[in-house]
Amino acid sequence: MTAVAEPQDQTPVMARSWTPQARAERFEAAQRERHELADRIGRTLAAELNDRQVEGGGWHHQVAPVNFVSVLLEHPSGMSLSLVHEGSYRKGAADRRLTVRGGYPSEYCGWRAEPMTVGIDTSATSKARQIIRRLLPSYQRTFVAARTMQQRVQ
Secondary structure (H helix, E strand, C coil): CCCCCCCCCCCCHHHHHCCHHHHHHHHHHHHHHHHHHHHHHHHHHHHHHHHCCHHHCCCEEEECCCCCCEEEEECCCCCEEEEECCCCCCCHHHHHEEEEEECCCCCCCCCCCCCEEEECCCCHHHHHHHHHHHHHHHHHHHHHHHHHHHHHHC
C-alpha cells in the first residue's frame, strides 16, 4: 500500500507569521513573559526586604494583571510600595526602569514621598538597597502623617 502525501501548506512563512492568530500568540507570550518578570521581581524584592527586616519583615507581593510590569509590595502595617514600568515608549536603558511609589490611604491628600526609579535588570539586593536609602526615609515620615490624619478623621 502506498502512502499518500498530504498537501503541504504553500503559504510563505512570512505571511503566516502576521496572521491574526500568530499576532495573538505573540501578544500572549509577551504578556506571560512580563507577568513572570513581575512575579520574579516582586518575590525576590519582598524576600530581600524581609531579610533586611524592613519594618520588621512581613512583606509580600502581588502582580497586577496588566499588559506591563506592575508589582505591589504590601506590609501588614498598611505600608505599600508599587513598582510600575511606565516608560515603554522610552528607548535604550531608560526603557528598562521601574517607577517606585509609596502607597497612602485613599483619603490622604497631603505631602507624599517623591517617586524614584530602579533598573528592571538590577539585582533584588540593589533594588532593595536603593529603595531603603532613597525612598523609605521620606515615605515612612509621610505615611505616619497620613495614618495620623486618617485616625483623626475617623
